[in-house]
Amino acid sequence: MALITSISGIRGTIGGSAGEGLTPIDTVKYTAAFGTYLKQQHEKVIVVIGRDARISGEMVAKLVGATLQGLGIDVLDIDLATTPTVELAVVDEKAQGGIIITASHNPGQWNALKLLNEAGEFISAEAGKAVLDLAEAADFDFATVNKLGAYQRIEGATEKHIETILALPEVDTEAIRERNFKVAIDCINSVGSIAVPMLLEKLGVTQIEKFYCEPNGSFAHNPEPVPENLNHICGKLEQGSFDLGIVVDPDVDRLVLIQENGDPFGEEYTLVAVADYILGLNGGGNTVSNLSSSLALHDVTEKHGGSYTAAAVGEVNVVKAMKETDAIIGGEGNGGVIFPRLHYGRDALVGIALFLSHLAKFGKPISQLKAKYPQYHISKNKMELTPDIDMTSVLATLAERYANQPVNTTDGVKISFDREWVHLRKSNTEPIIRIISESNSRATAEHLANKLITDIREIINTNH
Numbered sequence: 001m002a003l004i005t006s007i008s009g010i011r012g013t014i015g016g017s018a019g020e021g022l023t024p025i026d027t028v029k030y031t032a033a034f035g036t037y038l039k040q041q042h043e044k045v046i047v048v049i050g051r052d053a054r055i056s057g058e059m060v061a062k063l064v065g066a067t068l069q070g071l072g073i074d075v076l077d078i079d080l081a082t083t084p085t086v087e088l089a090v091v092d093e094k095a096q097g098g099i100i101i102t103a104s105h106n107p108g109q110w111n112a113l114k115l116l117n118e119a120g121e122f123i124s125a126e127a128g129k130a131v132l133d134l135a136e137a138a139d140f141d142f143a144t145v146n147k148l149g150a151y152q153r154i155e156g157a158t159e160k161h162i163e164t165i166l167a168l169p170e171v172d173t174e175a176i177r178e179r180n181f182k183v184a185i186d187c188i189n190s191v192g193s194i195a196v197p198m199l200l201e202k203l204g205v206t207q208i209e210k211f212y213c214e215p216n217g218s219f220a221h222n223p224e225p226v227p228e229n230l231n232h233i234c235g236k237l238e239q240g241s242f243d244l245g246i247v248v249d250p251d252v253d254r255l256v257l258i259q260e261n262g263d264p265f266g267e268e269y270t271l272v273a274v275a276d277y278i279l280g281l282n283g284g285g286n287t288v289s290n291l292s293s294s295l296a297l298h299d300v301t302e303k304h305g306g307s308y309t310a311a312a313v314g315e316v317n318v319v320k321a322m323k324e325t326d327a328i329i330g331g332e333g334n335g336g337v338i339f340p341r342l343h344y345g346r347d348a349l350v351g352i353a354l355f356l357s358h359l360a361k362f363g364k365p366i367s368q369l370k371a372k373y374p375q376y377h378i379s380k381n382k383m384e385l386t387p388d389i390d391m392t393s394v395l396a397t398l399a400e401r402y403a404n405q406p407v408n409t410t411d412g413v414k415i416s417f418d419r420e421w422v423h424l425r426k427s428n429t430e431p432i433i434r435i436i437s438e439s440n441s442r443a444t445a446e447h448l449a450n451k452l453i454t455d456i457r458e459i460i461n462t463n464h
Contacts, residue, residue: 009114012110031068031099046076049101050081050089053189054217087121106224107222121344170357176203177204183205185197193214203353226380230258257366272297274355280304285306287300290311322344391426401455417448
C-alpha cells in the first residue's frame with residue numbers, strides 16, 4: 001500500500017491501514033484540510049468535484065462531498081468528468097476551489113485528490129504545504145447542523161467544455177469535416193469514453209471506431225498511454241483502415257496519437273505539432289514545456305521566431321513559467337497540451353481539436369506531418385525506490401560526478417551533452433526515480449539512460 005503527498009495532490013492505493021493508502025480516513029483527513037484552507041481564504045466557499053471512471057471513484061467522491069458539507073462548504077458535483085472539464089467548471093460556477101478524484105495514469109488500484117484553486121488551476125506549492133500542515137495538525141472545525149453545506153449534482157459540464165472548444169477561432173471544424181477522417185480511439189474505459197466521441201462528432205468526424213469506450217473503470221491495459229501499452233490500437237492502425245488513432249489517459253489530460261501505419265506519433269510530438277500549428281497561425285510566440293520534454297519544441301519555437309523556456313516538471317510549474325513568459329502554448333512531453341486561450345490546464349480535448357485542425361489543413365497523412373519535425377528519440381526509464389535509499393544524496397553525487405557538463409538542478413538533475421541530455425528526478429506520483437534521455441539516435445539515448453542507471457546503482461551500493 002502507498003500514500004504519496006505532493007504538489008500533484010494526495011495519491012494512494014485503495015485499502016489497507018490508515019496512513020498507508022488512500023483509505024476513507026485519509027480521504028476525509030486531506031479533504032478536510034483542503035476545505036479548511038479554503039475557508040481561511042474565503043468568507044463563502046463553493047467547491048466543484050468530479051471524478052474519472054475508476055472503480056473506487058464513486059466511494060471516494062461520496063467521502064469527499066460529505067466531508068466538505070460537514071465543513072459548511074457547498075458542493076457542486078459534476079460526477080464523471082475529465083480533469084480539464086472540472087478545471088473549467090470551477091471558473092464557470094464561480095467556485096472557490098475544486099477537487100478532481102483521479103489517479104491519472106496510475107493503475108486501477110490507485111486513486112487521488114487533485115486540488116484546484118478558484119482559477120481552476122492546481123494549487124501552488126505554498127498552498128499545498130499549508131494543506132498538508134493542516135492535515136498533520138488535524139486542525140478542523142466542522143459545522144453545526146444548521147450550517148452544513150449544500151450538495152447539488154450539476155449536469156452538462158462536458159457539453160459546455162466542448163462548446164467552448166468549438167468556439168475557439170483556431171479550431172477549424174469545416175476543414176476537419178471536409179477531410180472526412182476515419183479515426184480509431186482508445187479511451188481506457190474511463191471518462192474519455194464519454195467526452196472524446198462527443199467532441200469528435202461535434203467536430204464533424206463521422207467515422208469513429210471505439211476501443212475500450214465503456215466508462216466502467218475496468219482498464220483494459222496499463223492506463224499510461226506509452227507505446228508498450230498501446231499494442232492493440234497500433235495493431236488496428238497497421239491494417240491501414242484509419243487516418244489516425246487517438247489515445248487518452250483515464251482523466252483525459254494527456255493526448256497520444258497513432259499514425260496511419262500503426263506507428264506511434266510519439267507522445268512528445270503531440271505538443272510539438274499543436275505548438276507548430278498555433279505558432280504558425282500567430283506568426284510566432286513563446287512556448288514552455290518541462291525539463292523532461294523534447295528539444296523538438298525548442299527547435300520548432302525558434303523556427304517561428306519565438307522563445308522557448310524549460311520549467312520544472314509538474315503542471316503547476318509549467319503554468320507558472322507560461323504566465324511569466326506570456327507563452328501562447330505550452331505543456332508537457334507526456335502528451336499534455338496547455339492552451340491558455342481556453343484555460344491553464346493540460347487538456348487532451350482541446351489538443352484533439354487543434355491537432356485535427358492542423359492535420360486537416362496540412363492535407364497529407366499524419367506520418368508526413370511527423371516527418372517535417374526535428375527527429376529526436378527519447379528513452380524513458382524508471383527505477384523502483386525503497387525507503388532506505390537517500391535519493392537526494394544520490395542525485396547530489398551525480399551532479400558532482402558530471403560537473404564538467406552543463407548541469408541543471410532545478411528539478412532533480414539534468415545533464416546536457418551538446419544536443420543530448422539525460423534527466424533524473426523522483427516522481428511526484430509514484431515511488432520511483434525517472435531516468436529520461438534524448439538524442440538524435442535511439443541507441444545513444446538508450447546508452448545514456450543505461451549509463452546513468454549504472455551510475456545510480458553504483459552510488460547506492462557504495463552508500464550501503
